[in-house]
Amino acid sequence: MDLRERLKTYGAGNAYPFHMPGHKRQKQPGSLFPYDLDITEIDGFDNLHHAEGILAEAMERAAKLWGSRKSFFLVNGSSAGLLAGIRALTKRGDKVLMARGCHRAVYHAVELCGLHPVYMQAAWVEEMQISGSIQPETVEKHLQEHPDCNLVILTSPTYEGVVSDIAEIAKIAHRYGAYLLVDEAHGAHLGFGEGFPDTAVHLGADVVVQSLHKTLPCPTQTAILHVCTEQVDVTEVGRQLSVFQTSSPSYVFMAEMDGCISLLERERESLFAAYEKRLASFYEQMEKLEHIRLCQPENSSFVFGHDRGKLLFFTGNCNLSGVELSDILRERYELEMEMSLSLHTLAMTSIFDTDEGMERLAKAMLEIDKEVMPVKQPLAKGQMVLPQMVCGMEEALQGETTEVMLQDSLGKIAADFLWAYPPGIPLVAPGERISEEVLAQAFYMQKNGVNVQCAFAKDGWIRLRF
Numbered sequence: 001m002d003l004r005e006r007l008k009t010y011g012a013g014n015a016y017p018f019h020m021p022g023h024k025r026q027k028q029p030g031s032l033f034p035y036d037l038d039i040t041e042i043d044g045f046d047n048l049h050h051a052e053g054i055l056a057e058a059m060e061r062a063a064k065l066w067g068s069r070k071s072f073f074l075v076n077g078s079s080a081g082l083l084a085g086i087r088a089l090t091k092r093g094d095k096v097l098m099a100r101g102c103h104r105a106v107y108h109a110v111e112l113c114g115l116h117p118v119y120m121q122a123a124w125v126e127e128m129q130i131s132g133s134i135q136p137e138t139v140e141k142h143l144q145e146h147p148d149c150n151l152v153i154l155t156s157p158t159y160e161g162v163v164s165d166i167a168e169i170a171k172i173a174h175r176y177g178a179y180l181l182v183d184e185a186h187g188a189h190l191g192f193g194e195g196f197p198d199t200a201v202h203l204g205a206d207v208v209v210q211s212l213h214k215t216l217p218c219p220t221q222t223a224i225l226h227v228c229t230e231q232v233d234v235t236e237v238g239r240q241l242s243v244f245q246t247s248s249p250s251y252v253f254m255a256e257m258d259g260c261i262s263l264l265e266r267e268r269e270s271l272f273a274a275y276e277k278r279l280a281s282f283y284e285q286m287e288k289l290e291h292i293r294l295c296q297p298e299n300s301s302f303v304f305g306h307d308r309g310k311l312l313f314f315t316g317n318c319n320l321s322g323v324e325l326s327d328i329l330r331e332r333y334e335l336e337m338e339m340s341l342s343l344h345t346l347a348m349t350s351i352f353d354t355d356e357g358m359e360r361l362a363k364a365m366l367e368i369d370k371e372v373m374p375v376k377q378p379l380a381k382g383q384m385v386l387p388q389m390v391c392g393m394e395e396a397l398q399g400e401t402t403e404v405m406l407q408d409s410l411g412k413i414a415a416d417f418l419w420a421y422p423p424g425i426p427l428v429a430p431g432e433r434i435s436e437e438v439l440a441q442a443f444y445m446q447k448n449g450v451n452v453q454c455a456f457a458k459d460g461w462i463r464l465r466f
């Protein structure tokens, strides 16, 4: 009996709960939550932080499905997995080589673990206005210059679905004695269908973190951490997970992760075959677009691979911004996009999309494309030169600070992150000097629909080192 069945049987039984949670498995009027299934670590239901029973079995099945050495359920998203994974693979004060485009959780790990980051940039794909893959040569060059880096961290696939050459990067990292951690938050579905790139779990990464909720049919917050190689101390990873995850994990979430794994065990071949067929038909229909473009980053020499499930529309060749396209799709067609910026609109897909949903999007795109005019929109300058690092993140965050308006911060040292959402990567990190380029990029992005925000200061302001 799987966890869902066990919860259902228990919930329908006669056992009276003199234990947490305080709702006592009773639905409040108007509630949408399945309270009858929401229990704590009672007898027979195992303990995520010391799994020996039904949860251990579910995680073993996950490890078998993905082909990892050991897999851990995450109930606080990939964010918790990244914090725990990075802490388990480093010691305080270690140097780490990380992609500048890493998610904020990686920066938080750097801050919390007192790490010294060395940043690497992805190549810029000019014609699509997106970051490309992290090139193996870039990793090698940085490790030659900083052979004392103990860990390499990168995101693959990116928000736009761009994948890096993990097999080659893993070999390089290991040659320099460093671990490789891949943030595969957007790639939990990789490795299941032939039309998708393989997962980093199979390609030599030491630790891989995936959000099940992003690209598989699983609830928000559910994710998984895979330990892939013998070199990783599995006990330490488990210990760090109990530092960063709640001590009261939701059984509803865990049952759904278990259910998602069962589904993939049973039906992945047919589900992914149908998914690939839907995507192939969609891409074929989009060949008729004249002005709006459906990006195929895999055709760029700066891109190693691409997840075709991320439908990235480029509007730089017509009189429509990505935000306007997204608004039309919402208002006229009731189609809600994942992300929209000045030149892009991103539609995310999964094995659970329907033929009808995909047809609606295809029809809408073809209709809108007929209405727009060809116009060459101004393009961004490309990848920003990294700001100068003056002191460590911890030092900048913990010292005395002052707040100024962003436009008055030129040349000053940030005591704050200046985040660009989406996808949540910093234009400037604490301890870095705010350059003309940082400000130009921030204002350009703001003007183009990106939410540029500090962690502490009010809108339009930034906290500085005093």
Ligand SMILES: Cc1ncc(COP(=O)(O)O)c(C=O)c1O
Pocket (backbone or CB within 6 Å): 076, 077, 078, 079, 080, 103, 105, 155, 158, 159, 183, 185, 186, 211, 221, 222, 223, 423
């Ligand atoms: C690249 C990347 N990594 C990690 C995360 C964090 O994932 P989660 O929301 O599952 O904590 C995100 C979320 O957007 C992301 O885009």
